[in-house]
Amino acid sequence: MKHLTIGGVFGNPASRSHGFGWQAEAAVEAARRQVAGLINSDSREIVWTSGATESDNLAIKGVVAGRANSHIITSAIEHKAVIDTCVWLESQGCRVTWLKPDPTGRISARQVAEALTADTVLVSLMLVNNELGTINDIPAIGALLREKGVTFHVDAAQAAGKMPIDVSTTPMDLMSLSGHKVYGPKGVGALYVRRSPEVRLEAQIHGGGHERGMRSGTLPTHQLVGMGQAFELAKLQLKEEHERLETLRDRFMTQMDSLPGVAFNGSREHRVPGIINLRFDGVEAESLMLGLRELAVSSGSACASATLDPSYVLKGIGLSDVGAHSSLRFSMGRFSTEEEVDFAAQQLMDVVPRLRAVRRTVA
Ligand SMILES: *Cc1c(COP(=O)(O)O)cnc(C)c1O
Numbered sequence: 367m368k369h370l371t372i373g374g375v376f377g378n379p380a381s382r383s384h385g386f387g388w389q390a391e392a393a394v395e396a397a398r399r400q401v402a403g404l405i406n407s408d409s410r411e412i413v414w415t416s417g418a419t420e421s422d423n424l425a426i427k428g429v430v431a432g433r434a435n436s437h438i439i440t441s442a443i444e445h446k447a448v449i450d451t452c453v454w455l456e457s458q459g460c461r462v463t464w465l466k467p468d469p470t471g472r473i474s475a476r477q478v479a480e481a482l483t484a485d486t487v488l489v490s491l492m493l494v495n496n497e498l499g500t501i502n503d504i505p506a507i508g509a510l511l512r513e514k515g516v517t518f519h520v521d522a523a524q525a526a527g528k529m530p531i532d533v534s535t536t537p538m539d540l541m542s543l544s545g546h547k548v549y550g551p552k553g554v555g556a557l558y559v560r561r562s563p564e565v566r567l568e569a570q571i572h573g574g575g576h577e578r579g580m581r582s583g584t585l586p587t588h589q590l591v592g593m594g595q596a597f598e599l600a601k602l603q604l605k606e607e608h609e610r611l612e613t614l615r616d617r618f619m620t621q622m623d624s625l626p627g628v629a630f631n632g633s634r635e636h637r638v639p640g641i642i643n644l645r646f647d648g649v650e651a652e653s654l655m656l657g658l659r660e661l662a663v664s665s666g667s668a669c670a671s672a673t674l675d676p677s678y679v680l681k682g683i684g685l686s687d688v689g690a691h692s693s694l695r696f697s698m699g700r701f702s703t704e705e706e707v708d709f710a711a712q713q714l715m716d717v718v719p720r721l722r723a724v725r726r727t728v729a
Contacts, residue, residue: 376587413557415581430487439481527604540559
């Protein structure tokens with residue numbers, strides 16, 4: 367709050383000519399160090415944005431800008447912020463290879479290697495898939511691309527605070543982060559930009575030359591301070607929270623095991639614990655959601671839930687329309703408790719058999 371009021375640090379962080387500006391600048395730089403701290407980068411490698419959507423746009427368009435005949439490699443199950451940016455670039459004459467993940471939602475380094483051409487300027491892949499929780503093999507893909515000299519963008523919006531990330535040991539050049547996915551404010555994010563002459567990024571928002579020329583616009587001090595605090599907290603709680611969520615997930619899954627006709631979508635080996643995607647055979651996810659009114663579950667991602675189309679992520683890992691329409695994603699986070707997990711499981715054990723019985727009667 368104090369960064370919004372006249373009695374507090376309300377100055378413009380870019381105004382170096384007066385003390386109010388300095389105070390704001392110091393707050394912004396402290397937040398930058400906090401965000402850098404979670405991914406072990408230098409704070410000078412953090413560029414503030416309005417969210418991971420903007421970070422994805424800046425990374426992808428910023429690398430491709432001004433390069434004729436560019437080829438991009440991405441996957442069919444990326445977040446819409448990556449997919450729609452690449453689709454738009456396709457309409458502008460770029461060539462895009464849409465890799466198909468394996469049935470658990472992973473892309474292999476071999477697939478990337480086989481798709482590389484002399485014109486490939488960028489590979490963009492997510493670290494953690496937002497619908498499946500699957501963790502991609504970013505270290506192997508990054509090592510390959512570093513060797514080939516191809517710029518690598520990683521959307522880590524869903525990974526930050528959920529698993530360890532270290533850009534000093536994992537080869538990647540650009541990484542998108544979001545404030546609100548780490549319990550920070552909405553409308554704020556960052557792009558990690560590796561400091562190296564090999565990483566060329568053209569600004570997509572031009573103006574006063576803020577953020578070392580990569581993203582102009584007066585910085586929202588209060589938003590950045592909030593994001594910084596959130597990232598510092600996430601770092602402090604990372605290990606403990608990961609273990610707690612694994613225990614909660616196992617508790618939920620053990621109860622689901624007693625329910626017949628439930629299949630797991632995603633990878634059991636490479637995953638974050640907070641996302642569980644399940645398929646309930648013979649049940650429409652939409653009806654199931656209505657039967658689970660007290661739970662905030664989703665049949666797709668928030669970004670796709672305005673449509674009744676089956677999830678393109680689930681279709682992308684090989685599910686049929688019917689399979690995708692029978693699937694629900696459950697998310698657990700910092701404020702989820704054992705009681706809530708048990709309640710959710712109990713509700714499912716009541717509602718799923720009931721819906722199946724209704725279907726049998728109707729059929
Ligand atoms: C949420 C999300 C985004 C978009 O982030 P915003 O900060 O809401 O713009 C991008 N990519 C992934 C993987 C996400 O989960």
